[in-house]
Amino acid sequence: MRSICLLGSTGSIGTQTLEVVLNNQEELAIVSMVAGTNVPLFAEQIVKFHPKKVCMKNAEYSRELEDELRDRYKLNSESMPEILSGMDGIIECATMEEIDIVVAAMVGMIGLRPVISAIEKGKDIALANKETLVTAGHLIMPLVKEHGVKLLPIDSEHSAIFQCMQSGGYDEIESLYLTASGGPFRHYSKDELKNVTVKDALNHPNWSMGKKITIDSATMINKGLEIIEACHLFRCSIDKVKVVVQPKSLIHSMVGFQDGAIMAQIGTPDMKVPIQYALMYPRRPRMSGERVDFSKISSISFEEPSENLKGIMLAKKAFEIGGSMTTVMNAANEYAVAAFLDEKISFVEIYELIEYAMDNHLVTENPSLDDILLVEKETYEKLDSYLQRKI
Known part of the structure; x- marks a missing residue:
């Protein structure tokens, strides 16, 4: 027990x-x-x-x-x-x-x-x-x-990588492939993104999730956050982590090993699978639910992430700067998503607020827990002032 x-x-x-x-x-x-x-x-x-x-x-x-x-x-x-x-x-x-x-x-x-x-x-x-x-x-x-x-x-992508890693060691990783559905706006132009509503953004094509993570998926910031997590979890450099859009969400992520083999974890989009795997690891007891029916799948397609959705770029920039910058990026995103859900800002202004917070932060190297919590508080206060001035 x-x-x-x-x-x-x-x-x-x-x-x-x-x-x-x-x-x-x-x-x-x-x-x-x-x-x-x-x-x-x-x-x-x-x-x-x-x-x-x-x-x-x-x-x-x-x-x-x-x-x-x-x-x-x-x-x-x-x-x-x-x-x-x-x-x-x-x-x-x-x-x-x-x-x-x-x-x-x-x-x-x-x-x-x-x-x-x-x-x-x-x-x-x-x-x-x-x-x-x-x-x-x-x-x-x-x-x-x-x-x-x-x-x-428990994240489906990192759980998928963890499951694939049962085939090899961390020092044998050549590439980690984080898959993404691309969200509802993966084909939107910059002008189309300006008119996105909260209802539009909460309408994820594949997954049923909480509001915050659903918006993060729409902005692609979630994939940027997952890149940072993957670097820590699997002890690899950021240049080894790739993002590929797989719109049907059948492949949850992949690991490429140095011998050329690529292991993929495939399944229906059901979060109970990675939850149970984490709680019961290393066993895999039976779970009821929908199964992938390959006879009904004619193809699995891949796309590059849209450059109009700037979440990945902002998260990678924060991680490469290092120190307290990832806290600023994360706190600014939390603040901006809450403001968007309250209809105080537009969808594209989520990126604007994150960029403003990052551009106006003096980095603390190797921050302590107290430093991290203080930076979060200061970021919220800074964005409160910025939004008041905009209004």
Whole structure:
């Protein structure tokens, strides 16, 4: 039995993780859970999975949760989990003695401290939070090695590479091929991109994901973030990581080895597959669901990423500059995506805000965790002022 802490249980990855746990009840158990603000769904999950400890974003939501569990579900003091709040509570959930693996599915920089604390306590990490490696890969990877824990990727692309890497060593990699659907705007001109609406951007052609990552897919910033993650995870230089557009999302990524062989991981676009692989590694128990039917596939096509979608370029530039610049790029993107979803800026202004933040940042080399969190705060403040001036 593997005991799990689930950080971000009410999001897209979190809810699918719980489906995987439900289908593997004899081997997986939820011991602690963390959520942000969705009290009704979190309460429902708690009643179903019986964690010992739970935590919400702040004390107000935690009080609402306790009322919901007591009044709606009639839980008494004996059946009620320990309810915590805030960052201290999140870290307590992630570092419980009986926890074997932490699923890091919280969106944003809030996942950094609990992941680091969990690694320091010897917990394996199933990583779905991009910000962890994008902003703090230089801190995370040495800690993983020092404490002898496993860092198992949940992102479909990195999981695919990890699965392909069972065929060879890191020193045998010639190229990593991150595949991308290209999003809904891969053939749009610059002028067409100016008229993209929030509804348009949330209409991903293949995947069902949370709003933030869906917008990241549309701008292609997600692929830029994945390049940075891949460099950290698989210990390779950025020149070895290629992005290829594969519109049907059948090939989830590929590894080219130095002998000329290329290994590809192929499957339907279902995030439960990489989630289960991370939680059950190295075993592959049966999972129900749709299968690829090759008799219905006449061809698999590839394209180059559109240069009009500047996400890849901006992320690569940030990584090549190094230091705190990846934090600035990531924080600016989070800020800009939130502003776009609130219809405060246009789609193309997402790139504008990221470029402004990067152009106006003095890099800190080898930033500490405190440096990273300070840079994030300063980037948000800088963009607040910039947007106010624009308005």
